[in-house]
Amino acid sequence: MNAIWFMVFSTFETLAIYSLIMTLLRYKTTAYIWQALVVMILANIQSFIMRNELHMDFLAPLLTVLIFVFLFAAIIKIPVIWSAICTIIGYMLYALIQTVYLTTIFGSIDSIQNVPSHGYILQILSAGTGLLLSWIMYKLGIGFRYDLEKLRFRFEHILLIALIVVVLVLIAILFYLNRLWLDLLFFGITFGIFLYYAIHTEERDTFDRGKISGPDGGRDQAPGSRP
Template sequence: MEVIWFMVFSTFETLAIYSLIMSLLRFKTTEYIWQALIVMILANLQSFIMRNELQLDFLAPLITVLIFVFLFSAIIKIPVIWSAICTIIGYMLYALVQTAYLTTIFGSIDSIQTDHANGYILQILSGATGLLISWIMYRFGIGFKYDLEKLRIKFEHVLLIALIIVVLILIAILFYLNRLWLHLLFFGITFGIFLYYAINTEERDSYDHRRNIKADSGGDQTPGTRP
């Protein structure tokens, strides 16, 4: 039962972080939502495994950040540098919100660690606030207004594929040494999705075409309305 509650509340948290990052990039949260949800569920499952079965609490957040970077760079086709910058900022914004609730309502992290219910309440409050902030940001056009493509590295397409493969190999070795075959399968599926989108150049062309249309119509300069 613990894994179910962990997945539910962690997915709500990661959805809030995803929404914050999308708003920073001035995209609607609903864009790529299904691909994002699949990746988030797989990422949270792997986070649970690393925290509870491998006792790698320190490594789980880093892996989740990498997964978000790959999500935005491989699937949503944001340049890797911007993907990393916005992912870090999104996590920092969410961490500030959660820290504020933690100190004002629960007093200390000990109350969260000793009572799972408090932890779930904290996740709900933080996630809901994160979603609200992201809606406000998108509604009023708060986010990066720069031309994201200017920071795209030469041969970034090849570099991204190489990075995904390297990270996958390193994590595969970790799971192999611990004989976690099913978990290795889940991780393989996640990174397989990234590789599929990273290799799919038609998706990149579609993204570039959409960006050009927005630029020509002035869509990047004015905030939209979140559905």
């Protein structure tokens, strides 16, 4: 029975993360939903095995992030670098939401670990907030509209790939240490760094298109954007 509840609430959580990432990419949540559900179920199965069978809880979030990167790169055909960037931004935003709820309502991680119902409540609150936030963002047109296919500045992207690898390793380390204040600090800083980079890239792409097209010759949307 625990396995069933785990799958139900974890699927609700991963759906919220998926929705946030899709909104950042300017896709509707319902786009690719069936393919995403299959991937999410597989991700939750591996998470259950890692947590309950292998007792390697700290690796489960890392594998979930990598599975989402695979989903967006292989199925939705987003370039791997931008799949990783948007996945990290979406995941960190969700983790930040959940950590805030955990801090303000439950006070500690022990409360969640010792009382299973608290964990389910936390998942519902976090996932519900994530889904609502993604819906608001999509309605307001918040997301990245630049051409995702353009990969410029080779050395910049080498550094970016190195940063992504470091972030993934740190995710595993932080969950292993299980310190709430470190999680909050890390999720906030990482979310800010990658969001700043993505916004800066969008502004740079818009400026470059403006120089090429002139003040009136540009399109309303970049080639990689969605309505």
